[in-house]
Amino acid sequence: MSNSNILVVEDDFAIRNLITTALEMENYKYRIAKSGDQAIIEAATQYPELILLDLGLPDMDGVDVIKKIRSWSTVPIIVISARSDDKDKIDALDAGADDYVTKPFSTAELLARIRGTYRRIMYFQNNLQGGEPIFQNGSLKIDYKMQTVYVKNEEIHVTPIEYKILCLLAKNMGRVLTHINITKEIWGSSFEGDIASLRVHVATVRKKIEKKDPLNKCIQTHIGIGYCMVKQE
Known part of the structure; x- marks a missing residue:
């Protein structure tokens, strides 16, 4: 540009x-x-x-x-x-x-x-122009209105916490969110136990996505720092 x-x-x-x-x-x-x-x-x-x-x-x-x-x-x-x-x-x-x-x-x-x-x-400007309550990243789709998640057009079950984490990463796609960023947004606090829970939730939701599509590596781990939603083709 x-x-x-x-x-x-x-x-x-x-x-x-x-x-x-x-x-x-x-x-x-x-x-x-x-x-x-x-x-x-x-x-x-x-x-x-x-x-x-x-x-x-x-x-x-x-x-x-x-x-x-x-x-x-x-x-x-x-x-x-x-x-x-x-x-x-x-x-x-x-x-x-x-x-x-x-x-x-x-x-x-x-x-x-x-x-x-x-x-x-x-990317965000183009997405916002349409006003569609849908996030699409490769095979991953989040329907904000229905609060549902799909991989390869098949719905996957996620817990409320997992859904919130996915939405937070999706709305900040390409940006590294630290453990503290995420835990404060999701839990309203950032104690060591919250960060440990976050790691478990991210690992679980990543497995659910990759079980449906092993090639979708949309959640990227930055060791010791946090996580990032990366663009998928």
Whole structure:
């Protein structure tokens, strides 16, 4: 998607130059913010379609920037950070980031992540235009109105919790949801027992889907982080 409005939040000149050069080569339009405060102002006034965000900003932590932006906006946020620990990734994703790229990174990888984000935006826009209460991902179909789930057009029995998990993943397709994201949404809490229960429920519903269609691998596990609904052909 050319001529897109991307906000690049990065205080390091060399990294910022690498990112913006890659964007220019693909004809993306962009704006620059070198601090957290500036990023928040830009996000509130310029309405970017996508934000590329460094976590190590001079005035505030990038996770706090995500939280502030998420208080009013659902704009996709891709974190680009040297922090590679799972905890840092989980904190950013829990705060509302959509994706996480670890430095050092290749521009090819970054551009692929950007294209993937725009594909998800277009997918949801196209789905919402029709207003149909049906989610379809390969052989998996969720009928929101009837609250039923089908694989290869055959209904599969799922428990209320399994149904809620599937719907949550479906409505955030392509986005990694952390264990905390999911358990808070489903159970309203995130204790260790909730996360253990979540793993059991996901394993069970995955088996039900794959029993009907072994090729449907729509629920992707991110070890130590959470789960993601991935697009199936």
